[in-house]
Amino acid sequence: MLLTPFLHQCQQQPDALALQEQDRQISYRQLLQRAQFIAAALQAKGIQSGQPVAIHLDRGIDAASALFGVLLSGACYVPLDLKNPVARLSFIVADARVRVVIGSGGGAPAWLDDSLWLDIASCSEAIPAPVEISAESLAAILYTSGSTGQPRGVALSHRAISAFALWAADLLALTPADRIASSAPFFFDLSTFDLYAVLGTGASLHFVPSGLTMAPARLSAWLSEQAISGWYTVPSLLAFLTYKGNLAQTRLAALRFLIFAGEVFPTPALIDLAASLPQTALYNFFGPTETNVCCYWPVMRERLIAEQTIPIGLPAAGCELQIDAESGELWVRGPTLASGYWSDGRVQPFFNADGWYATGDRASLEQGEFRFHGRLGRMLKCSGYRVEPAEIEAVVNTIPGVKGCAVIGMDDPTAGQRPALAVVLEPDMTIGEIRKTLSRQLPAYMQPSRYLDLEDLPRLANGKLDYNQIRVLLES
Amino acid sequence: MKEKLKNFIFAELIYHEDPAAFGDDDNLLDAGLDSMGIMRLIMFAEKEFDVTLPDTEIEPDNVGSLNSLENWIRRSGHA
Structure with missing residues (x-):
C-alpha cells in the first residue's frame, strides 16, 4: 500500500x-x-x-x-x-x-x-x-x-x-x-x-x-x-x-x-x-x-x-x-x-x-x-534528537551507589539543549564511575553535559523535586 | 594556541569527556564534535587568532584533533 x-x-x-x-x-x-x-x-x-x-x-x-x-x-x-x-x-x-x-x-x-x-x-x-x-x-x-x-x-x-x-x-x-x-x-x-x-x-x-x-x-x-x-x-x-x-x-x-x-x-x-x-x-x-x-x-x-x-x-x-x-x-x-x-x-x-x-x-x-513556543513537559531537543530526562534518570537510578538523581535541560548554542545531571551518591561512588557507565548505556546526544554531586536533592514542600532549584545549582 | 583551543572545545562544545585525559592526537569527531560544533570552533579560531580559515579546507583531516587544528591554523597564516 x-x-x-x-x-x-x-x-x-x-x-x-x-x-x-x-x-x-x-x-x-x-x-x-x-x-x-x-x-x-x-x-x-x-x-x-x-x-x-x-x-x-x-x-x-x-x-x-x-x-x-x-x-x-x-x-x-x-x-x-x-x-x-x-x-x-x-x-x-x-x-x-x-x-x-x-x-x-x-x-x-x-x-x-x-x-x-x-x-x-x-x-x-x-x-x-x-x-x-x-x-x-x-x-x-x-x-x-x-x-x-x-x-x-x-x-x-x-x-x-x-x-x-x-x-x-x-x-x-x-x-x-x-x-x-x-x-x-x-x-x-x-x-x-x-x-x-x-x-x-x-x-x-x-x-x-x-x-x-x-x-x-x-x-x-x-x-x-x-x-x-x-x-x-x-x-x-x-x-x-x-x-x-x-x-x-x-x-x-x-x-x-x-x-x-x-x-x-x-x-x-x-x-x-x-x-x-x-x-x-x-x-x-x-x-x-x-x-x-x-x-x-x-x-x-x-x-x-x-x-x-x-x-x-x-x-x-x-x-x-x-x-x-x-x-x-x-x-x-x-x-x-x-x-x-x-x-x-x-x-x-x-x-x-x-x-x-x-x-x-x-x-x-x-x-x-x-x-x-517550546515544550510543556520535560522533553528536550538535543542535536535534533528527542530526549526525555526521565529516560536518563531511569538509567542513572539503576547504577549501584546512586541514591537519587535529577536531569534538566540546559540551553546550548550548538546542540540546542543538553542534559545536565544532579546526583546523590553513596560515599564510595564517584561522578567518574557514573560518567563511565552512562557512556556505555546512552547515546552521545543523551550524555549529561554537566554533573553535580549533591548531599540531597532539593524538594518542594509537597515532596516533589524542585527542578527550578536544581537548575540554579547546576547553572552556578 | 592548543591550550586555548582545548579550553574552548571542552568548555563549549564537548562536555562529556575528561579534558585532562584527552590527548592532542585523540579524535575530536569520535568524542562528539559535530558539524555545528565545528562551525562554532572555526568562528572562535578565526576571531581569537585573527586568521581566515578557507571554507574549502574545512575537512575532517584538519579539524579531527587538537594537533591537526593547530597545524591548520598556523598554515593559514597565524604566526
Whole structure:
C-alpha cells in the first residue's frame, strides 16, 4: 500500500535511476528486485504480516532495499541507530519483539541471537508471495526517547506514511526529473519523504556521503555536481552550509527547494541562507514523530525578521490542528497520525475519544498561522534528537551507589539543549564511575553535559523535586 | 594556541569527556564534535587568532584533533 506509487514507477520507468550511493547506482527495476529477494527470504524465515523486522544497516542502498523488502513481505521495519550503545540496541530489539534483524557482512553482532540474523547477501533470487496489506497495517516502528524511562516505539501505519508522502510530493511538485539528496538516517521520520515521496514519483535519490557533513564546501560542491534539485534536512546542517559552505563560489542552479525540520532554524541564519539561494524555495516542516509532519510554512522571504522566530505555519497533509484553551497545548488529528506506541507486541493508541493527539508542544495561532513556543513537559531537543530526562534518570537510578538523581535541560548554542545531571551518591561512588557507565548505556546526544554531586536533592514542600532549584545549582 | 583551543572545545562544545585525559592526537569527531560544533570552533579560531580559515579546507583531516587544528591554523597564516 505504502509502496503502491513506487511499484507503479517500477512499471512506468523500470530503467530510470532510483538510488545513488557514492559510485553505486541502481535502477527502479534493480531496487525492486533486491527488495523482492529480501522479502522472499523473510517469508522463508516465517515472517508474518505486521511483525517487526529490525534493520542493522547504515543509510544507503542496502538499507533502502531492506526497508522495501520488509514492506513487500508484509512486515514492518524497525531501523536501528548503529551508533547507539549495545544496551540500548538490545533493549529495542527485545522491546519491539523483533523476529528478524537484517544486516550485512559476516554474522550477527555478539549481543544478538544468531537465529534472528538475516545477511542481506544471503538472500537468493526468489519472488515473494503476494500479501494483503491494509491501510492500517504497520509499516514502521521508529524509536524515540520515552518519558517512561525507556526508548519508546512510535508505530506508523501504511496510511499515515502514505498520507504524508503523497501530500509532500504534491506540495513540492516532484517529477521523475528531480534529483533529491538524502541525509536523514532511516530511524528519523524525515526519511519517509526521501523513501516514499521521492521514489513514489519516479525521481532519483542521492545519498549524501557521510563525511561531507563535516566538510561544508565539499558538500555544496557535491550538491552542485550532482545537480541536486531538492533536499529535506535539518537547520544545523543548512546553517553550516550557509556560513562555511563556499556558497558564493558554488553554482546551485538546479536546487529548486530545501525543506528543514527537527529544530528551530535561527532566523538570522535563515535570512543569510535565503539571500545566498535566491532561486530556491524554502519550507519549514513541523511535527513530532507521532504526527510525522502536521504543520508547514513556505518561507516568505519578505517576512523574515532577525529578532523573530518563524511560524510553523499551516496545517499539513489534511491534519486538523487546535490549541487547548487551558494549557496552550497543540492538538493534532488527521491522516498522518501514527497508530500509537508499540508496547508488549501491540499498538497502544495515544489519542482521545475524538481522535486528537496532544503533542506536548505549546503553540499559538496568530493571523491564521501557528507558532511554536517550546515544550510543556520535560522533553528536550538535543542535536535534533528527542530526549526525555526521565529516560536518563531511569538509567542513572539503576547504577549501584546512586541514591537519587535529577536531569534538566540546559540551553546550548550548538546542540540546542543538553542534559545536565544532579546526583546523590553513596560515599564510595564517584561522578567518574557514573560518567563511565552512562557512556556505555546512552547515546552521545543523551550524555549529561554537566554533573553535580549533591548531599540531597532539593524538594518542594509537597515532596516533589524542585527542578527550578536544581537548575540554579547546576547553572552556578 | 592548543591550550586555548582545548579550553574552548571542552568548555563549549564537548562536555562529556575528561579534558585532562584527552590527548592532542585523540579524535575530536569520535568524542562528539559535530558539524555545528565545528562551525562554532572555526568562528572562535578565526576571531581569537585573527586568521581566515578557507571554507574549502574545512575537512575532517584538519579539524579531527587538537594537533591537526593547530597545524591548520598556523598554515593559514597565524604566526
